[in-house]
Structures are given as structure tokens and as C-alpha cells.
Amino acid sequence: MKLIKLMAVTASTTALMASAAMADTTLNALFMSQAAYSEDNIKSMTSAFEAANPGTRVELEFVPYEALHDKIIAASGAGDDGYDVVLFDVIWPAEFAERGFLTDVSDRVAADLTSKIFDGAWTTVEYDGKRYGMPWILDTKYLYYNTEILAAAGIETPPATWQDVLAQAKVIKDKGLVEYPLVWSWSQSEAMICDFTTLTAAHGGVFFDDGKPAFETGGAKAALDYMKTSLGDGLTNPASLEYFEEDVRRVFSAGDAAFAMNWTYMNSLVNDPAESQVAGKVGVMSAPGVSGVSEASAVNGSMGLGIPANSPHADEAWAYITHLTNQATQEEFATLSLPIWKGSYSQSAVTDGQEDLVAAADKSIAVMYPRPLVASYTEVSSILQKHLHGALLDQTTSEEALGNAAKRVARIR
Amino acid sequence: MMHNMTTHLQSKGSTAVPSTPILSVKNLNKSYGDLKILKDISVSIKEGDFLVLVGPSGCGKSTLLGCIGGLTEVTSGHLRIGGADVTHTDPAKRDIAMVFQSYALFPNMSVAENIGFGLEVRKVPKAQRDEKIKQVAELLKIEPLLDRAPAQLSGGQRQRVAMGRALVRDPKLFLFDEPLSNLDAKLRVTMRTEIKRLHQRLNASIIYVTHDQIEAMTLATKIVVMKDGVIQQVGTPREIYDTPANIFVADFMGSPAMNILDAKVTMDGSVARIEIAREDGQPPLVLHDPAPSAGIVKRQGAALKIGLRPEALTDLGSRAVHADQHFDCLLDVVEPAGSDTFAVIRLGGAEVTARLHGDADVRSGETVPICFDVTKISYFDPQSGERL
Amino acid sequence: MQRSLFASIALYSAALLLTLFTLAPLVWLLLMSISSPNDLTAVPLNWWPNEVNLSRYGRLMDLNEGSGQRFLGALRNSLLTAGGATLIALIVAVPAAYAFSRRGASLALLFAFLATIMMPPITYVLPLYEIFGGMGALNKTTTLVIVYSAMLLPFATWLMKSNIDVLPVEIEQAAFMEGATTAFTLRRVVLPLALPAIAATCMLSFLVAWDEFFYALIFTSDLSAKTLPVAIADFSAGRVTDYGVIASVGVLATLPPAILAICFQRFIVSGLAAGSVKG
């Protein structure tokens, strides 16, 4: 009897949902719940969209970045019950395009936009000459520093090179200002690869050469050695090996680190007294370079919005994407994520109060280095994660780690 | 009321054709894999019969009851109840009722609900159901218990409820599976009498399983003795007692058991001369049976087994029927049992029990004359154990 | 038997240690959920909160402003899936258990049933994903109910079978003799007798379904179907700086099974024991 009741309830609920779908369009949109725009930002943007588009509702879903890729895949089989708009990382379009998970939207993108948006942003959504969405988050990792600690250590200028970073950190550590001056997101995750990529770029390294792994030597090895040294010398917080971006922000906000690598979003949050104990004492700059090799370094950590191939509401989804990515929206919410629009960087709405961030962005965007654009990127990355992590944990040497990773990458099916 | 009930319960049976047995079992076999539990069982009972299946545990009597009740699937053979073939019929459709050894009352239902269960299943209207439950409860004197739960009843009360549940539906056939074995000795006797009275009053057809031969003797109109899945003998209690078909039946029925001894039988004209060896070098004891069964004649001169009920070995006392056939015997052990006195004598390579009068003044170690009633002798083939 | 002083001390120390080991993580979770964020990020920790902060519970229950939609939605989905799956599993398992226990259904088949739960879910997940995807049934509570009932079924059958085995068979025979059908006997006789076992099986099944994560992770994608475990996993890995929030979600997600477990402890233990002792 109860079963019948339960079934009736389920059925009527389903019917209710179905009838709602008849009357209106409900879009399911998938976002991540860390870095860049906050949930509140996205909710506000969405409310504005819904207000402007009566009849279209947007259900927002937030998952951790670490679950984003798999969630997009898992929902791709869900037919009409999947997502209509998904946030995707710069490293996935190759894979998603080849497997047909994302809708080709090349025809929908107005031609005049190409020149108005940074090239680095466009790479986020492009594969094989086609566009699979709109860039939305133009992001890279910056070097944040605690001005108070630097001052206390007698350091007048922030580091110009990565070597300077270690040197200054050593001074700070020796003076006992903080136990571990450097904090990174080096958990076994994509976050670590982003830092590794930044350092590899700084050291002039490359991932692949002519389709073959080329990271065992040169700049990439130097990058890993650098990471190991900073840990070995006690300059990097050893818990970094467990940290994600949010942990880095927390440690830095608590005043427990002098330097931290993190995304754009941290700038506004570490300067918010409600969130941070170091508000107003934060400097932000492009990640430095390596003397004789580079002036600055950056990883392309941009993300785009696309329409999964199984979405039955591509038009409405595109309208929503257009709304989220348009210049006005982005300028309104420019504190956690900087716009993709070249024109925005001269707008006071964007620059006011974060001039140093915008300056750093100016420099970083120009040197943003891509992670390998291959269809098997997810696997390449996790192989690298494992072996880099092993080296950082002192289980293997840099040579071994990178050599093994290269061998394993070469073996990918 | 009671009168109505009784006639009602009888009415169905009286319409049946008298010659049709109420139950007939034909060549019934039951095996579990290679294990044969019942071997070629054939038996039938008439309306109003009280058939008792008796035998030692493991003899297959309960399995046979299960087959009749439809709780156990038969391997081969036929079952007919009231003329209809029910070999593969649901127990529900055999028009039978069963009283279980454990009573099998529904613990989650009251006494009234228990009794009325079969009627509830048959969707008998509530009022009619209640009326019948009341009649049965009156009959069994359990009216005050109707609202109780089985857990609140004594063993005897549960037994009555179980019978009530069987009676209320007025089935063609009642099955009783060792219904008294869970009761204490005294209650058992009381209930035994009550079941007998019930049977007489309702003239019901009953199949009753027990391992207790006294129950079998007292209740049955017809006894089936079983052993190892085979029927040993079918007969009235008298037939079973007086003319057991084989040594097993002789030994199993009756308490104390029939004495079985070795003897050498020769014919002296029409009289059988029975020579029984005695111990301690005494000369053999010789009995004369003036009217032996025909089978003996062919076997004369052979060593046989003879069976004598203890009551065929008595002291001289008042009942000196064959006063000539008495012999002095050494009483090994004397067991006074009130109404009787039992004495153990060593005869024919066996310990033989004699049944003396209750007031016989004898002691162990004494030698007294024992009178042998030769008319009660049973002869058995020593190899097959079959009656001759 | 009189215990020596030493034995008593050892006994009570062991009991105390066990109490601490059992309760400490739970108490800590509870304390975290009501401590202020500052107390939680002190080094070393402030074990006892300076002030009781219930705001997180408020936010989790708030449908409009806070995380209420997410949390309560997941709670509803969990109740529906675990409840629905338990119900279906029971309805299907009881007749099957009866067939195994009383109708001579081959035990090899029961072992085959059990073998299905011995396989890791990873063996089934992709085909199921494709089947349900093909039917357009992913991201639906009903789908999880079906998958979970299959997951609960073998164990429930086994548990019910072991418990029916020990019921006196003559009572059912009596019912048959009285003319009852199997369905009637099951309903009127077997089920009332097996009530404790059914309660135990229900509780255990509910707890297992409440706990399930893997299928839910892969088959659900939004608030309409996500269950609590998935919601919690998302919750705890995202942008949460206040660990108290995670702790309070944990506390709330633990309450229903904890209350069930304590209230029906006797049933669970006896049901399980009957199952395992009988084998």
C-alpha cells in the first residue's frame, strides 16, 4: 500500500516537473565551487538573466573542480536530464571535442568578438579550428606576498626572479617571522600541475616536443628541482602537499605564509577583513621569471562555458552563456575573476581598487603558458601528478620521477 | 445445540456410499534421493474408523501422515479421500484437518481467531464464524479462553484449541500427529480418554500417529504397525495383540513385551510338542499345543521362535486352565507392580517375563510353579521373523 | 565470581578507553558544528567552544538564503531513495526468502544472489549507466531506488531466509491445512511471526542505502536527485572555509541512521545474529 503511495508521489512529482518543463525552459548549469566567481556571484548573474528572459529558469549545480571533468562525462549519458551549460577547463576541449561531448558553437560566436577578447581566452574554447563555447574565466596564477612580513624582514622590493623568492623566503624563515614562508597547492591534483607549469614556463621548459614527452630534462626538470629545493630547505610549507587552492588562501589569510601562488579570486578575498587577517597587507604580482630565461611566468588557467551535446535547449543555453560572458556582466563582477574582454581593463569598474592585480594580469596574460593540448590530457596530467608528487615526497629523485612519468606517458593507449 | 452440532458433524459422512473407503492409500512410495522413507504402502479406512499409525521413531509414520495431509509430496502411488484422487491435491482442497504435535497454534492470533482461521480463509461471514467457534469451544470446554493468546495457555488447553481448530470445519478426515506427546503423563491419559469420547460422539474418521503402543491400543479401531517404511501389520487392536504378524509387531505392541524364545517343535500326532531349553543343565521344559496352526506341521522338527505374552505365564492361583502344563521355575527378579507382579525367568536363551497375581507372595531366587497357557502361543520363523 | 582489584581496574580502564575511542570523533564533530570559526582555527585547538554557534544549522534549514535547498533537497532524495529501495527490496525479498526457506528453492540460487553483491559495484556501473542513460533515466530518484533495491535484495533475502528457517514450520503447515493459500499464509502467519526479522532487515537495508555513494555519484547530477552522501562530498570539497559547516552537515546526516540504530538496536543485532549464526 505504502509502495503504491510512494510511486504515486514519485509519479506526480515527475509529472509536475514535466509540466513545468512544458511551460518554461529549465536549464541545468554546472559550475565549480572554488576559485574564480563565487556561488553568490553566479547566482546574481543568473537572477539577472532570468529577469531578462522570463520563461527560462536556470538550476545551478556546483561541484568541486576535482569532480567537474568526471561529472560532465557522467552527465553526458543523461540525455535530457543532463546539463545544458557546463563550465570546462582549458585543458579539456581537445578531449570533449573529439568525443563529441560539446556542441560546436563556431557559428553562434559573432565574428567581431574575436578581436575584442584576449587570444589566451580564446584558446580555452578552441580545438582544431572550431569553437566549443565562450571563454568566461580568464585566469592565471599570481604570486601573492605579505607586505607586512616582507617589510619586517627588511625586504624592500618583491622578488624579481624565482631565485629571489627562495632567497627572500630564507631571510624570512631565518628571522622566524613565519615557519614556512611559501605555500602552494601541491596536493596530488591539477592544482599542482598548474604551479609546475608556471615554473616550467619560467625555466623555459616544454612538455612535449614533436608529440613526444620532453619534460624529463631542461626547464621542466629545473622546475621540479626548484619545488623540491624549496621543500627540502624548509621554505615551503610541507602541508602544501595536501593543499588545494582554498587551503593556500586560508594559510595566507591567517598570516602564516609570506608568499603564495594562487588564482585571481584570492586577491579580493585576502583583502576582505571578514575573510582574512592580512587584509590590506597583500601584494600581488605576476609570477616571476628566471634570470636569463624569462621575465615573468604564468599558466593558462582559463575556463570556458559550453553546451553539452545532449542538451535539448541549446538556444536558451547559448543565451545564458552569452549573458554570463558579456562585457557588462564580467565588469560588474570583476573582483574574483577578471574579464576576457580587452576593453575591460581600461574601465574603472574593473581596475578600481585592484590596480596592482590588473597590472599583474596585463603582464601575465601576455606570457600565459598552456598545458599540453592533447586529447589524453587528463591522463597525462594524472601521470605527472603521481610522479611529481612522489618526487616532492622524496620518494624518488627528479630524474627518476620525470623519466618514469615520460615512460608512462609514452605508453598511453 | 450440542445435539445439532453433533448431527451436523455426522451428516456429511452418512451421505457417503458405505462401501467407499474414506481414505485409501495405494502403493505409496516416498523417497528422498536414494533414501526410501515409505515403501509400497497400501491401507484404507472406512468412515468412522480411528486408524492409528504406530511404530518406532523413523519408521515413516509421520511421513505417511504428511503424505495423506498433502504436506509431503509423494514419490509414487495414489491417495484417495472420499473416493476422489487427491494424490497431487493441495492440502487445502483435501477436506481434512490436522492436529500437530506442537499444536502449531498461530501465536499472533487469539484462541478464537485460531479456531476460526479455516473459516476466515473460506470467507465464512463473521457471525456464522463466531457461532461455530462458540459451539466448538463449548464442546471442548474452552469457552473462557477464547480471547487469550496461545502463549497464555497451558499445554492441555493448547491441545484443545488445536483440536478445536480441526473440528470447526467439519472435515472428512482428521489427522493427529502425536498430539499427546508434549503433555505430562497424567494429562496424557485424560486427553486420551477425551479424544476417544470425541471420536465416539462425532463418529469422525481419524488417522492418528503415535509411537506409544498403549495409545494405539486404547484409541484405535484399526492399527497400522510400521517399521522402516514398511507396513508390518494392519488389524484391530485385538488382532494385533493376539496374533502379531511377526516378531517385530509382537515385541513392539504390548507392555511388557511379548516373550520370544527359542524352541524346538515336533509333531506328536496332531499335538505340537514344544521343547524349550533351560539353563543349568536342567532338563528341557516341554509344552504341548493341542491345536497348533497349520504352518507348524510343515516345520516340525525345526528350531522355531515362539512368542508368549507375559499373561500366558502365570502363577497357579485361581486361573489354572491348563494345570497340567506347569513347571517349577526359578524367579530371577521379582517386580511387584501393584495390580500385577512381574517375574523374570531364564528360559530358551532369553529373559522371560511372567505376569503373576498382584498379591502373589514370591521373592527373587524362589522357585515357584509357573502355568503356561499354550493356547496363546505364537510361532515365528526364526529367520524371517514371520508368523507361522 | 569475585574479581581481583587489578582485574577491575583493567576492566574499567578498557571500558573507558573504548568509550573515548568510540565517542571522541562524534563529540568532536558535534563540537565543531557549534564552535565559532575562530575556535576551530586556533592552534592548538580550543576544545570547548567559547560560545555556542548554531547559525550553521539555521543556514542548512533555511530554504531561501542559506544552503537549505541543497541540504534539504539532498535529505529528501536520500529519504526517498533509501526508503523506497528498502520497501521494494523487502517486498521482493520476503517471497524469495520464503521460496528458499520453505519451497525448496535451490540454495545454489541463493548463493548466486549473494554472489551479485560480492562483485564490486564498479563491475555493474558502466552498463547500468548506459542502460539508464539510453532510457533517459539518469539523474532520477527512481533509478537509484531500482539500483539500490537490487543492491539490498540479496542480503535482505538471505537475512529473511535465515530468520524464516527458524520459525516453526508446522504453524505454516497448519495454515495450509486450514486451506490458506501461500499468499494468505505469508501475510497472516509468516509475516507477523517474522516481524522482528523484518524490522531488522528494514533497518539494515535502510542504513546501507542511506550510506551508498558510488552509484549516486555517477547517476545523479543535480539537486533533483543527488543524495546526501554526494551532496556532502561536494560540500566538503568546495569553497568552504568554515569547517563547522561541514561538521554540521555531517551531524545532520548522521542523525537519522543513528536514531534508527539506537532505537532498533535489539532488532538489528538479533536479526544479524540469526542471519550469521545460521549462516
Added chain:
Amino acid sequence: MSAISRSREKWVLLLPAILVLSFITVLPFFQTLWTSFTDAEITAREQQVNWIGLENYIWALTDPDFLDALGRTLYFTVVSVGLEGVLGIAVALLLNQQFRGRMFLRIIIILPWAVPTIVNAVAWRLIYHPDYGALNSLLLQLGLIDSYTSWLGDPDRALNMVILADVWKNFPLVAYIALAAMQTIPGDLLKAAAIEGAGAWKRFRSITLPWIIGPMLVVLILRTIEAFRVFDIIYVMTRGGPSDGTKTASFYVYQEYFSYLRSGSGASYAVLVAGISAVLILAYYAGVRRDQRGA
């Protein structure tokens, strides 16, 4: 009831269960088995699926990372089930004694088991937190460590820490079964042994243990099945890190499916995991049976 109707009824009773299991487990299993011999991938495009024989299996068995993951899973299974068994029996022995507060302890001990696995994982992740974790704070305040430690930052330690969390949640089940079994030991048996002069250990070894071993076997097999498929606690606590130190077989297969999208190869991993799980259970069963006979 006739043989035919009875056996037909048996199938009627079994039919719903057979249907549910066939569609939700048996068919999918065979589909996985079939897929494991192909090069199928997860894709939204039309794909040509080719039969490639044992290639996936050869690949899987020569994949050192997968073999490592299997080894790790085995370690996790053996250590956590072993600890749960030992701790469970010890706790049951304790709870079988007469002492004040016994009922209270018997009731609260069920609580860890009622905590959902995900909550358990989240709670212990907070407890192990390198900066604000209760474990660090406790050990520091007790003077057992000098500075905060990264409990989940070291590959070997991380797995053991996960095991600890798993044991905490699951020992009550084992303890309950052991206790229930112990309570069925006739008191006379233990008393007689005590009078015969058997010490506590001897009584445990020769009476209690053989008595409870059957039920223990059942519950430990159940736990083994669960432990061998461990996924959720890993997913939440460590996501396989650090340096793959906690990447278990199920996680590996999950990744092969949903991260690398190779369903054919993932299926072969899944079949191997299922096979090993089955072998493990059988070996376990055989081992304890032999031990039971020996004792």
C-alpha cells in the same frame, strides 16, 4: 500441494527477485565482461567497437600502476578487516563482562557504525587536518609530537590513517556479531572449563573462539567484500593521493572509466577486481574452515 503447482509457486515467489537481479546485476555483469574484450570508449559519437581479445587483460596485468593499486587494496582489506576482527572480538569480550555502565557502552558502540561512510570520511579528514586537525592538537597537547604533522601527506601513512578511520566505523558491527555469538555459549561450558583449571586465554582459545568463529566468518567475509571495493572514503579523504598512495582498485577503475573514458579497458580492470574479490572470499572461507576443523 502438488509437485507441479508447488514448484511453479516457488518460481512465482522467486520471479521478482530474479528479474530485479538479472536486470540490475547479472546482465550488466555480462555486458562488462563482453566490453572487457573490446576497445570500447565513452564517447558521444558513433563508435566502432572492435573485439580485441585479451589485449585489455594483458595490458592491465602489465600495468604496474594497476598492480600497485591492487596491492594497496589488498593491504587495505587485510589490515582493516584484520583489525576490525581483533578489535571487534576484544570489545565483545569486554562487553560480555559484568560491569557498571555496560548497557550504556553496548548502546553507544553502535554509533560509529551508524555514521554514513561519507560523513566518516569527512569527519576524519577534519580530524587529520594538517593545520587545525584535532589529532594534531591532541597529540601536541599531550606532548606526543613536537609540531603539527601532515597525516595524509605521506603515501604510506595516509593509507594507514584511512584504515584507522575505516576501522573506527566498522568495528562495532564485528563486535556486535561476536557478542551475540558469545552470548549463546552455555555458561556451564565456561564454568566447567574454569573448574577444570583452564585459564582465561585457554578458555578463549578452546571454547569461545571456536564457538563464535562461524558467525565471525560471515561478518568478516561481509567486511572483506566491502573493504575490497573501497571507494567512497578514498574519494572524500584523499582522492587517491598522495602520490597515488591511497589509490585503490575501485578508484583506479573509476578513473579508467570516467577520467580516461576507456570503457573496454576499464571493464577488464573491473572484471579482474571482481575476480580477485571472489578468490579472496573463497580463500578466506577455505582457510577458516580448515582452521575450524583443526581446532
